[in-house]
Amino acid sequence: MVCAAIAGIAAVLPLAAYAEGFDTEHIFGFMIGSDVGDAGEREFQSQTTGHFVKDGGRYRALNQEMEIELVPAPNFRVELGTSFSAFDISHVPGFDDRRQLSWQGVSADFRYRFLDRDVAPFGMTLALEMHADRVDETTAAAVRSYGTEFIVAFDREVIPNFVVAALNVSYEPEWTRMPSTGAAEQDATIGVAFGLMAKLRPNIQLGGEVRYFRKYEGIGLDEFSGQALFIGPTAYVQLSDRSRLTATWSVQAWGQRAGSNTVLDLVNFERHQARLVYGLNF
Template sequence: MSVRARILGFVCIAALLPAGARAEGIDTEHLFAFMIGSDVGNVGEKEFQSQATARFSKAAGNYRAMAQEFELEFVPVRNVRIEVGSTFASHDIAGVPGFADRFQFGFQGILLDLRYRFLDRETGPFGLILAAETHADRLDETTAAPVRKYGTEVTLAVDRELIPDVSVAAVNLIYQPEWTRFSGAGQTEREATIGAAMAVMAQIRPGFFLGGEARYLRKYDGIGLDDFEGHALFIGPTVFVKLSDRSRLTANWSFQAWGRPAGSTAALDLLNFERHQARLVLGVNF
């Protein structure tokens, strides 16, 4: 079964779940798929999370990449959240220009995500958080080539309820520098991605949110944004379902609505990005 079919199935099942007795306050910690919210959870809270991210379709050939993360999250003190995890990756690449054909599954790498909330949405005009997710990989997430890769995704997130306990909007600003050394080649590449994202989610029924995310990304050669390589705009629907008091599900399917590689007149940037990106996140408190 494809990732798209799974997401549609989960959404249909969630829509049929019985509603709770009353609407609850909005918690944005896990409300979004490709974005983050300003909430960090309660002190002492622990969670296990499974996050599957799929990326499909290049300009030509067959391209499918899947990253499966397993993560543990905990809140040691107020306003601080720590997450550690590992990633496994599968790739099915054939006939894509500039890519070696690969069909493989393997351990990709480890990650550490640190978040600090500067402003609490309940006591301030909006929520504000700074997150830094650092990863070390042995497989390149795009080409599946063996590498030594290090990177950090720094995100500044702001969110605010539009209608109390009903709808919320969020904005993310992203900077992601990466250093990649290809095995056996003695070659090191430095690149960076910057971007801005916006989302709006509404509580359709208690524990069931529906909305969408839009992400604009720009790719550069060099961590100092030296040479522009291309940009893309992704948009797509997001659904969040509170499955029980201890479990939740978030799903998103985004498509590239517009983009362009540097020096090209193409309508999409399928050189630096994919045509479709999807994410499915399942979390359990314990």
């Protein structure tokens, strides 16, 4: 359906929409492209992510991350960030009621582009993101949590200068310890995501993302916990030569918790996810 809609738009758009190629570094919402920027670039980025609706009660979680992105060498990008979180949790099964604002933690993201789609059949980038948190990103409990996310990102222009497609494959292990009790646990999430973006105007792009995740207990994928499929639109606007804005929203269209016959997994995942990203070159 997405491909058919983009093809229909392509038939009626003016030629100006095809003017220039893609920079896929920031056009996707929850996904990433293979572009990493030009050597010497520096950017400030504000990323706001919301998670809404669990299995009963009221659940709202917001994460505000502020990041500095640097490209010290060709094909290599470094991102350093810190984040704050806000929670409004009431009568959610298995969760303590909480209403709080906290400093979440710190993160570092490293990306290296192995293939440039301008000279190769497709672009390919390996991303390694590490984070340390003092507040659990789901329950808002005080924790000592350390996680790593490995992503292999591929992209290719399926209609030159008009439509670009991206594929992400991810593995995210996480270690968590509860300071109050000393209890520790490990879990891991694997995922695959596919996205399409079309250039409606030289400074406006519109598309969508489909993401599938499986969560396990243990970093070695020891015991299956649940799975979920998210679908939603993404919009990208180049505000000026130096600033940009990306907005995306996803809904859990299907899911299943281990040992349950329900059509959604609202224990391991949320019903709705949204993200707003603002970036500024300096």
